[in-house]
Amino acid sequence: MSFKYQIGLLEVYLFSAITSIYLLGKKFEWAPFMLLLSLTLWLLYRAGLRRSVWLVFLAGIALGGGQMALRGWVEAAPLPLQWQGHSVALEGVVAERSKRGRAERFKLAEVEVMGTPLEGQVWLGLYRSQSDARPGDRVRMQAKLRTPRSYQVPGSFDYAQWLRRQGVVATGYIRGDMEVLADQGGYGWARLRHQLAQWIDHELTPTVAPVAKALLVGIRDDMSLAEQLRWQQSGLFHLVAISGLHVGMVAIGLFKLIRWLLGWLPGWQARWDLKRPAALLTLPGVIAYGALAGWGVSTQRAVIMVALFLLAIILRRGSSPWYTLTLAAALVLTLTPWDLFNAGFQLSFLCVVVLLAIFSPPGPEVPIKEGHRRVAEQRTRWQRGSRALGRTILASSALALLTAPIAQLTFQRITLYALPLNLLAIPMVTFSVVPLGLVAVLLYGIAPELAVWPLQGAGWCISQLQQLTHISAAWPLVNWRIAGAAEAAVWLYMVLLLLLVPVTKRRWQLVGITLGFLMLLSWPRGVTPSKQAMEVNLLDVGQAQAVALHIPKDGWSIIDAGGIKSHRFDVGEQIITPFLLKRGVVRLERIIISHLQSDHMNGVSRLMANFEVGELWLPRQSEPLKRHRGLQRLLAMAEIQGTEVHTRQQGERYERAGGGWSVLHPPRHGKKLDANNGSLVVELSYQGQRLLFPGDIEAQGEALLRQAPSLRSVNWMIAPHHGSRSSSSAALVERLKPQWVLFAAGHDNRYGFPKPEVRARWQAAGAQTLVTGEQGSMRFCVTRQGIRQEPVARPGEALQRTPCKP
Incomplete structure (x- = not known):
């Protein structure tokens, strides 16, 4: 063998x-x-x-x-309790610095906390002051630290595990100022990247600079979520993440340039295989480009694969590119085995394979014979240009087709216009933006005044690409989200492509493609909810609240969708939407917003953008708040999409096919209430079980709620106002007498919710109490026999495949 x-x-x-x-x-x-x-x-x-x-x-x-x-799995090593949530003295060396919105982010290595060395690195944010610290500087500060924790929502991205794999063991924020102690030395590439990022910010417009930094030095922290979504929807997001495409094109460009220059040396073209010295001289350039890009995980993979291809050429082992590819995959997976299931690994692998196979197939370079030389000389520039154009179109098409299933699995989105847009964007990035940017970087250290010109040229090209993403954002079906078993669809897609490779007859290709599309369309849509039991999910979204429930014969409803507010994060897009899509949800019958505060409504706009929504329920108190910017955006979206908007108040009842909704608060008349006490309180009844969603009502609102004639004891409820001392009065506890009380409170939140005395009050009344910050997301099945808790998958795991049983 x-x-x-x-x-x-x-x-x-x-x-x-x-x-x-x-x-x-x-x-x-x-x-x-x-x-x-x-x-x-x-x-x-x-x-x-x-x-x-x-x-x-x-x-x-x-x-x-x-x-x-x-x-495979890096288990969390919790920080000592005396360090968590307290201000501690910390020293370390700045390994990386970046900008995220209005905050500066510092990655520290060689960290000491209160004089004790900490194994691993720390990410810290600086929000209210400025610092001149650069990579390589040793710094001292007061900081609050915490162990990284992901949102415990099924189907969501395991952010904490990702951080641990990068060597980050703690995150936090800096209190006060950061003191620079000394220049520790080292971290030269990180310092250069920081200087280049500052230069790019200074020379380019605020809208272009974040994308330019992502493409040239691998810093994407300053790209807003809205910008990222436009690139995702257009199918061009892979262009702003330095990976196999960029490293492969840089390697090909350097390789061809060096080989062309070597061809001018007298006698070399006829006597030597120029591929070998060209590959040898290309290798340092590829490694330098990887360092300039920050040595991110995807960049490391791409550099390893390209380096092995170049070594195969140098050692005359390049006759079998698949053999070289196999070695590269084995090496990468031996070092980081979890990358087999990482979209970055898959995209890097595909890009390097396609680019090197099309533009620079391995193999010895045969010296040109005299007869062949005359034939080559007779070729016109147009013929050579058309051949190069054909290869570019072929590469763009192959990349679009092969990356489509990975994009679907990662983003749960099909980009209908990815192929034509990539045919325009990939050549612009690979032949204009990256070359001009690298020329600007080279000139930056020699003649900074000259470096501005190629940088401005790269910026102009980026602005055209941004304009392209803005235009495509208005096209129909640009935001086509895919619900259901995306993993199965991807497996099917890849098998179909492999089966079509040996098929040469066009009619059989058409038959295969048709059968493949039919199979994809007929594939089951994720977990089919029970037709006889109601399912209620209280999602872990930090110090906020979000409920997703399914009522048989009615459909899915959302009660609140809150989360932290950030220009790079949206709880509706990145937490709740993936959960719903992997459950096969395509329509929400209603979204109920208890009150207009960020911890209850921040994610609603993205839910309305990603799903068809039947009704939007608002409390009566929202009517005078039409100037509320978030509410204005929701009302405009509802008008465009045909969503019915209703302001609800006490005494209203709505019978649906699966259950009955009763509005218990706010009252029809009375004095104006603040946002919390004016929360929309609804009761949902199903097969004799009653569930209460009281929003953030406090003492004043609870007193009014107790006067509601339809208020009665309930079986299951969410505690008012996350378990604060100003809520859950003894009178309300005695009136409701629930069996289950759930607290929507973030892990180690700064308010200390739920307050111990509040939790004890509900327990004394006979209720079982659970907290999202402790349990993570929770799933309940509601039937005529009662309410029971079901196990929930964690981030990175498959969703629970079994529906609620009656």
Whole structure:
């Protein structure tokens, strides 16, 4: 058995071991595991079960399984309790600095907390002051630290795990000023990137500079969420994340430039294989570009893969690009096995393969014979240009097709216009923006006054791309979100592409494509909710509140969708929408906003943009607040989409197919109430069970609520105002007597909610109390027999596949 075949088998077994442990550890479906196992056994059978095959099999399983067991999941190491939530003296070396909105972000290494060394790095935000600290400076400050924690919502991104894999063990913010102690030295590339980022901010407009920094030095922190969404919807977001496409194109450009220059040396073209010295001289340039881009995870992967391709050419081992690709994949996955399931790894891999296969296929360069030279000379510039254009179109088309399923799985979105837009954008980025930007970077250290010109040229090209994303944002179906089992659809898509590769007859290709689309359209839409039990999900969205519930014969409803306010984060887009899409939701029957505060409504606008919404319920108190900017935006969206807007008040009752909604507060008449006490309080009844959603009412609102004639005891409720001392009065507790009381309160929140005495008051009344900051998201099934809590998947895991049972 040849060495290349052994490497191929090793790769298969490595993939199998990593995937098996991942699927079993994360409670995924068994179907992919059985598929990989069948493939492994088939390969063993085809290989004749020779001893060498078994050795390779054991080596692959041991390597993949061992690395996944050791490095697959990085468990959280909590900070000492005396450090968390308290102001502590901290020293460290600035490893990286970036800007995020109005805040400065510092990544510190070699950290000491109160004189005690801390293993790992720390991310800190500086909000109310300025600092001259640069990468490489040792600094001292007072800071508040906390252990990173993700929102515990099924289907959401596991941010804390991602941070731990970057070596970040704590986050927090700086109190007061940051003192620079000394220049520690080192971190030269990080310092250069920081200087370039400041220069770009100074020379380009505020709208262009964030994208320019992302493309040239790999700093995306200053890109707003709205900007990111436009690039995602147009299918061009991969262009602003330095990965395989950028590294591959830089390598190809350098390689061809160096080979062209070497061809001018007398006699070299005829006597030597110019690919080898060109590849040798290209390698340092690729590594330098990776350092300039910040050595992010995706950049590291791309540089490793490109470097192996170049080494294959240098060592005359480039006759089989797939062999080189296999080695690159094995090396990357051995170092970071979890990357097999990372969109960045998949995109980097695909981009490097496509670009190097089309533009620079490995293999020895044959000296041009005299007859061939005359033929080449007869080719016109137009013919050579058309050939280059054809390759560019082919590469753009291949990248758009191959990255489509990954984008669908990552963003739950289909970008209908990705192919034509990429045909315009990829050449502009690869042949204009990146080359001009790199020329500007090179000139920056030599003649800064000259460097401005190519930087302005790159900025103009970026502005045209931004204009393209703005124009495409108005096209129909540009925000087509995909609900349901995206993982299964991607598997199907990839199998379809592989099956079409050997098919040469056009009619069979058309048949295959048609069958594939029919299978995708008929694929089940995620978890089918029960038709006989109501499902209620209280989502963990920090110090805020969000409820998603499904009523049989009625549909899905949202009661509040709050979260922190940030120019880079939207709880509706990044937490609640993925949860709903993976449940197969395409329409929300109603969105109920208890009151107009950010911790209850910040995510509503993105929900209305991503889903069809039947009704929007608002409290009566919202009528005088038409000048509220967030409310104005929601009302405008409702008018465009045809969503019915209703202001609700006490005494109204609405019977729907699945259950009854009763509005208990605010009163029809009476003095004006503040936002909290004017909250819309609704009761939902289903099969004899009563659930109460009281918003943020406090003592004044509770007193009015107790006067409501329809108020009665309930089975399940959310505690008013997150469990504050100003709510949950003894009189209300005695009146309601619930079996379940849930507190929508963030983990280690600064208010100390829920207050211990408030929680004890509900427990003394016989209620079981649960807190989102402790439990994470919670799922309840409501039937005629009662209300029971069901297990909930965590971030990064598959959703609960079993619906509520009656």
